[in-house]
Amino acid sequence: MHYPYQIKSLSDYKIQYKKSVEEPEQFWAEVATNFTWKKHWDKVLTWDFKTPNIKWFEGAKLNITENCLDRHLITQPDVPAIIWESNDPEEHHRILTYKELHFKVCQFAHVLKNNGVKKGDRVCIYMGMIPELSIALLACARIGAIHSVVFGGFSAQAIADRLQDANAEFVITCDGAYRGAKEIPLKSVIDDALIGCKFVKRVIVCTRTRTPVSMIKGRDVWWEDEIKKVETQGNHDFPAVEMDAEDQLFILYTSGSTGKPKGVVHTCAGYMVWANYTFVNVFQYQQGQIHFCTADIGWITGHSYILYGPLSAGATSLMFEGVPTWPDAGRFWEIIEKYKVDILYTAPTAIRSLMGFGEGYIAGKDLSSIKVLGTVGEPINEEAWHWYDRNIGKEKAPIVDTWWQTETGGILISNLAGVTPAKPSYATLPLPGVQPVLVDENGKEILGNGVSGNLCMKAPWPGILRTTYGDHERCRINYFATYENLYFTGDGCLRDEDGNYRITGRVDDVLNVSGHRIGTAEIENAINMHQGIVESAVVGFPHDIKGQGIYAYVIYQGTHGDAELARKDINLTVSRMIGAIAKPDKIQFVTGLPKTRSGKIMRRILRKIAENEIGSLGDTSTLLDPAVVDEIIKGKL
Numbered sequence: 190m191h192y193p194y195q196i197k198s199l200s201d202y203k204i205q206y207k208k209s210v211e212e213p214e215q216f217w218a219e220v221a222t223n224f225t226w227k228k229h230w231d232k233v234l235t236w237d238f239k240t241p242n243i244k245w246f247e248g249a250k251l252n253i254t255e256n257c258l259d260r261h262l263i264t265q266p267d268v269p270a271i272i273w274e275s276n277d278p279e280e281h282h283r284i285l286t287y288k289e290l291h292f293k294v295c296q297f298a299h300v301l302k303n304n305g306v307k308k309g310d311r312v313c314i315y316m317g318m319i320p321e322l323s324i325a326l327l328a329c330a331r332i333g334a335i336h337s338v339v340f341g342g343f344s345a346q347a348i349a350d351r352l353q354d355a356n357a358e359f360v361i362t363c364d365g366a367y368r369g370a371k372e373i374p375l376k377s378v379i380d381d382a383l384i385g386c387k388f389v390k391r392v393i394v395c396t397r398t399r400t401p402v403s404m405i406k407g408r409d410v411w412w413e414d415e416i417k418k419v420e421t422q423g424n425h426d427f428p429a430v431e432m433d434a435e436d437q438l439f440i441l442y443t444s445g446s447t448g449k450p451k452g453v454v455h456t457c458a459g460y461m462v463w464a465n466y467t468f469v470n471v472f473q474y475q476q477g478q479i480h481f482c483t484a485d486i487g488w489i490t491g492h493s494y495i496l497y498g499p500l501s502a503g504a505t506s507l508m509f510e511g512v513p514t515w516p517d518a519g520r521f522w523e524i525i526e527k528y529k530v531d532i533l534y535t536a537p538t539a540i541r542s543l544m545g546f547g548e549g550y551i552a553g554k555d556l557s558s559i560k561v562l563g564t565v566g567e568p569i570n571e572e573a574w575h576w577y578d579r580n581i582g583k584e585k586a587p588i589v590d591t592w593w594q595t596e597t598g599g600i601l602i603s604n605l606a607g608v609t610p611a612k613p614s615y616a617t618l619p620l621p622g623v624q625p626v627l628v629d630e631n632g633k634e635i636l637g638n639g640v641s642g643n644l645c646m647k648a649p650w651p652g653i654l655r656t657t658y659g660d661h662e663r664c665r666i667n668y669f670a671t672y673e674n675l676y677f678t679g680d681g682c683l684r685d686e687d688g689n690y691r692i693t694g695r696v697d698d699v700l701n702v703s704g705h706r707i708g709t710a711e712i713e714n715a716i717n718m719h720q721g722i723v724e725s726a727v728v729g730f731p732h733d734i735k736g737q738g739i740y741a742y743v744i745y746q747g748t749h750g751d752a753e754l755a756r757k758d759i760n761l762t763v764s765r766m767i768g769a770i771a772k773p774d775k776i777q778f779v780t781g782l783p784k785t786r787s788g789k790i791m792r793r794i795l796r797k798i799a800e801n802e803i804g805s806l807g808d809t810s811t812l813l814d815p816a817v818v819d820e821i822i823k824g825k826l
């Protein structure tokens with residue numbers, strides 16, 4: 190495939206950027222002509238951030254899978270679409286060419302149809318990183334069902350919350366999943382989730398670990414049996430269902446500053462164009478290259494840069510089931526050598542963790558195929574950036590530091606590999622169509638360079654979220670009401686003298702732990718469920734590997750066991766309510782929390798204590814009980 194909209198030089202970037210801001214409709218209409226449409230749009234863009242009401246390519250008809258699969262059948266049927274590397278290095282890898290992937294997606298679309306799934310139905314997907322996961326998403330998209338993928342690390346309760354919120358009547362899962370040395374009993378977690386979700390009509394279970402599972406008659410079916418039925422019916426093709434540009438493609442739940450995760454909604458056309466455009470430009474993808482994004486499909490990075498971005502560009506996407514440190518910390522490098530990977534896209538957490546194992550695991554591995562390196566999910570510190578550059582890119586591969594969010598659908602701020610300059614720890618410049626502004630507390634725009642503020646966007650790009658599922662007002666309040674006529678990202682940011690952006694981290698009560706977003710309120714709610722807990726307050730603290738760790742201050746009146754056991758009990762409750770990813774790294778028992786006279790917890794003080802910045806606590810005399818601060822400092826972990 191060739192990409193006429195691929196930016197080739199810094200001056201080209203400047204021209205394209207200018208055009209995208211001055212004539213957005215014409216700009217995106219030109220990009221969009223490179224896709225397959227069943228019908229072209231009547232209007233490229235309608236928008237209003239007040240409501241919000243955002244529509245891209247209104248009136249157009251399409252199916253994203255025709256862009257990800259069918260159109261490549263003619264030009265490159267035998268090119269690998271997905272290369273799958275097992276958790277177990279001894280297990281044979283799998284390759285699905287575009288032809289094979291198309292076939293399997295059509296087959297599974299029949300399975301979905303046979304099981305009663307229709308256009309617009311919500312399908313919850315809770316699987317490990319096996320090719321069938323990609324097939325499941327694409328098959329949903331093919332029949333127009335809205336997929337809602339839940340990361341395999343979330344608990345039964347978290348799944349139940351998401352099933353209820355989306356009123357999802359269908360679930361696709363696996364018996365179990367392998368992750369490093371661990372085996373995760375996915376189906377059994379689903380069974381627990383479904384105890385309170387009687388509205389779920391069908392669970393399709395794919396075999397991976399063949400761990401014993403309970404299969405409920407009338408509700409649960411095996412993936413493989415259902416495929417056999419389709420084979421005997423002789424059904425092969427499955428014509429892609431015609432979708433409106435603004436029909437919902439998927440929901441992905443993410444944390445905010447309230448206790449309840451939000452179902453971020455992306456729609457068909459804008460998301461497709463954005464995932465593709467950013468993939469092609471940021472990574473400067475060239476036909477035939479192998480793109481290895483190490484994220485899990487349970488997160489937005491996997492949706493956009495394992496599946497929809499690469500496949501819509503006819504790329505070869507490498508999907509890895511395992512973890513970077515198993516069987517040892519050389520696994521990524523072995524994979525790069527084995528498949529001659531061209532592009533590696535991973536998280537700073539993974540880089541920092543592998544850095545800790547030393548260079549021994551890299552020695553002797555041939556990484557000469559690497560052309561481009563990328564990072565995502567959290568700020569990358571300069572030390573990790575240079576380590577990545579030196580040891581993996583051998584100082585020859587450009588590094589793209591890509592800043593974006595679940596809500597943005599794809600990358601918003603990043604250098605373009607080898608085309609626009611990189612600057613360590615800076616995401617650098619906005620992509621065409623992206624108009625960042627920095628504002629102060631009152632929403633006043635901070636002009637000029639060498640400044641910092643809260644990061645907002647002035648206008649919509651095609652991949653912006655459209656709503657939060659079932660609650661449009663929540664979408665408005667969360668993203669469009671803080672500052673008038675702006676999309677607020679929740680991030681703090683600085684702009685250097687040359688106009689480069691550097692993201693400094695969240696300015697709301699959201700933590701970024703190992704590149705995963707978790708709301709402090711969500712963790713507090715989970716902790717507060719535990720017997721004997723009177724109150725809790727959660728803050729982040731700097732963590733060498735995870736970026737941020739979770740620090741919980743807890744007032745506990747339980748009587749069973751010593752402090753250590755109590756911590757374990759509390760952690761178990763958090764694992765049950767959310768998942769192991771939300772477990773606090775530190776739990777400090779306190780007798781009181783610093784509160785203002787009106788009863789508000791002074792998180793700033795708790796944050797400073799957790800960060801070991803006791804010298805800069807500021808004025809504590811306005812607190813209801815200033816003595817509590819001394820007690821907390823004394824007991825700091």
Ligand code: PRX
Pocket residue numbers: 443489490564565566567568569590591592593594595596616678679680692693694695701704705706
């Ligand atoms: O704080 C920013 C941080 O991750 C948040 C978005 O998290 P999530 O929706 O889970 O999506 C992660 C994958 C896109 C942002 O608000 N973040 C993401 N990328 C970067 C980043 N912080 C600094 N630099 C980045 N490159």
